[in-house]
Amino acid sequence: MQNFFLCTFLLSCAEMETIDTSVPRPGLRERKKQQTRETIERVALELFAERGFDETTIADIAEAADVSPRTIFSYFESKEDILFCQESTQFERLEQVLEQRPAGTTTADVLREFLSSLGPHDEAALLRKKVLMANPALGVRMRARFESLLTESIAKDLGGGADDIRSRLIAASMNAAFTTMREQLEAGGDAPNPEQVTQTLDEVLEFLRGGLAALDRS
Amino acid sequence: MQNFFLCTFLLSCAEMETIDTSVPRPGLRERKKQQTRETIERVALELFAERGFDETTIADIAEAADVSPRTIFSYFESKEDILFCQESTQFERLEQVLEQRPAGTTTADVLREFLSSLGPHDEAALLRKKVLMANPALGVRMRARFESLLTESIAKDLGGGADDIRSRLIAASMNAAFTTMREQLEAGGDAPNPEQVTQTLDEVLEFLRGGLAALDRS
């Protein structure tokens, strides 16, 4: 039902992005803003992991983050968004990688490379995994986000619209693969096993190749 | 993103179920209960179609159905459930058909038969389609429900668990197919074109055969 394997996986390189060396100094206002945002994210995640998503109120987060409840909604669209924003960032990054891929490279290649290049889980990723495991409905919504992204991106690759049946089939298969990978690895421990990831991904790619070839023949 | 082609399609035979000839008479209390439920469903659907899902409040529905707002929640778990309950019923029916299918028949065969046996859209189905078209998020959630059902059923067919990658790939591909069918047929008019449905479904089956064969070879 969920896809938080990928999501927690993606999170592993999120930390690197917070330090931006290209800009000299963002200014106090901007720094404080960023700090506030990160504080909210951090304490919210801790509370979610500790007592559950539904059991944590906006008031709780506000108090723990030492801000007004109203302030939270100027940073995040919704309570759910506090949990999903980092995944969204990573989805955008993946989208960027997909768009900028060299000619001749398939979306599948990029995905494989993207997954392989990521490091092990960090603290936040583990907490997030815990939250999502305790609340399946959250995972469903996250997975829907991911599939939309995949479908659009793959449709671009193929040069057709998002309603192209091939795009959908590929995106759906990919998404199924990620879900499967997550569940396979869930029992195995905290950190994903790269070997298993590669194997499952290869299976899916094999499946896709065979299926697409069959479509071409007909 | 959505799957309401199937959903509206499935609805077409919903009406038949409301008349139950096996039981002599359900009693006044039970009849009134059923009547209230149907009234709520009907007026809610009309309001959703007229002014949108988010723009319709529980109070609006309660007033139109001539019941207390509190009563609505004794019939439906949530506002969304008012819209989804009929689809859920049809999902259960499909599940039943899948479970009781003759040995040697594949899930794909059953699905194809199931889709082909349904009649044209009824009034409620058209309204529902309108509601879902105006609110993509609703369709995403509905689609997630359907995929879960498909995955479980197909997993049973294959004799493995729901975490079997083949089950997921097949279910995901099927779901992608339905989504595509809906979008293809959307522009074509109100009633689905059986010919196009068959064609798209056949394409997907071809895709699946090719993909699964490739998996077997490896």
Added chain:
DNA sequence: GGCAAATCTGCAGCACCTGCACTTATACAC
């Protein structure tokens, strides 16, 4: 008719989320 059970209802209340006006903090020009 009278009792038991189911149903309906109103009310209070929690939680998410929003708009708006107001205060406070930062940035920038002088």
Added chain:
DNA sequence: GTGTATAAGTGCAGGTGCTGCAGATTTGCC
């Protein structure tokens, strides 16, 4: 440094979904 414009933070009122609870109403049955 001072003053002003801009942005961030806050408090408040309110809308909406949803729930628990207790009492009124309706139905089933003897």
